[in-house]
Amino acid sequence: MIRFEHVTKGYPDGTVAVDDLSFEVAEGELVTLVGPSGCGKTTTMKMVNRLIEPTSGRILLDGEDISTLDPVALRRRIGYVIQQVGLFPHKTVLENTATVPHLLGWPRRKARERAAELLDLVGLDPATHGERYPDQLSGGQRQRVGVARALAADPPVLLMDEPFGAVDPVVREHLQSEFLRLQQQVRKTILFVTHDIEEAVRLGDRIAVYGSGRIEQFDTPATVLGAP
Ligand code: ADP
Ligand code: ADP
Numbered sequence: 001m002i003r004f005e006h007v008t009k010g011y012p013d014g015t016v017a018v019d020d021l022s023f024e025v026a027e028g029e030l031v032t033l034v035g036p037s038g039c040g041k042t043t044t045m046k047m048v049n050r051l052i053e054p055t056s057g058r059i060l061l062d063g064e065d066i067s068t069l070d071p072v073a074l075r076r077r078i079g080y081v082i083q084q085v086g087l088f089p090h091k092t093v094l095e096n097t098a099t100v101p102h103l104l105g106w107p108r109r110k111a112r113e114r115a116a117e118l119l120d121l122v123g124l125d126p127a128t129h130g131e132r133y134p135d136q137l138s139g140g141q142r143q144r145v146g147v148a149r150a151l152a153a154d155p156p157v158l159l160m161d162e163p164f165g166a167v168d169p170v171v172r173e174h175l176q177s178e179f180l181r182l183q184q185q186v187r188k189t190i191l192f193v194t195h196d197i198e199e200a201v202r203l204g205d206r207i208a209v210y211g212s213g214r215i216e217q218f219d220t221p222a223t224v225l226g227a228p
Helices: 041-048 071-076 093-103 108-121 139-151 169-186 197-203 221-226
Strands: 002-010 016-025 030-034 056-061 078-081 157-161 189-194 206-211 214-219
Touching: 002 041, 016 041, 016 056, 016 214, 030 041, 030 197, 041 056, 041 157, 041 189, 071 078, 078 139, 093 108, 093 139, 108 139, 108 169, 139 157, 139 169, 169 197, 189 197, 197 221, 206 221, 214 221
Parallel strands: 030 189, 030 206, 078 157, 157 189
Antiparallel strands: 002 016, 002 056, 206 214
């Protein structure tokens, strides 16, 4: 589904953020990328939706070289959730969630129905939470809205960059278990960045353990934990 072939990314200042990366993620698989800050996890993710371009190597999505795809069309196939989900402050939660269906040209009513369905899917009540504004939600609830919004166009791929990184540990655990349940229903192909090994182990079908610019190990949680 997603395949990296010898992908290297150097920034203009000489930093080599990822160095000759090759790996494959299967359809419906959730791979966690774990490692210390600055080891190239975010760079890896941003190349998948062409926010940045590799210096060399190529990335295939369903067998297609993504550098040949129109970035806008590509991003419709890929949902993106980041640590500080940016919601429109003057739109209600329901309106925020309906943004993508709306942009895709869905009729207003259908877009709102879809948004309500998505909020329900992530454990928010469309009738109450949906009518609030983002600053009337807790941090954990805002992240759920971010997940709902990323799912709106029903993309086969999700990129999640520390989506639960900014919420407190109790809420984080709750979000993790709900997210696992959600993934069992929706079965997306997911790259999930975290610097928390426990989170990586709990969520990942497989784990990519990053060292500086490289993946040092790419295996199931059991194997990664069992490694010396
Ligand atoms: P991580 O997500 O693992 O924290 P990043 O992919 O953000 O790591 O960064 C990898 C390396 O690339 C770091 O050394 C970082 O400082 C560097 N880097 C990231 N973005 C840029 C940029 N725009 N220009 C120069 N260096 C960058
Ligand atoms: P969480 O454990 O999900 O992070 P919080 O403890 O932050 O939740 O918030 C608890 C409840 O208070 C939530 O149901 C949230 O909707 C509500 N809440 C938080 N901030 C506000 C606000 N500014 N206005 C109205 N309700 C709020």
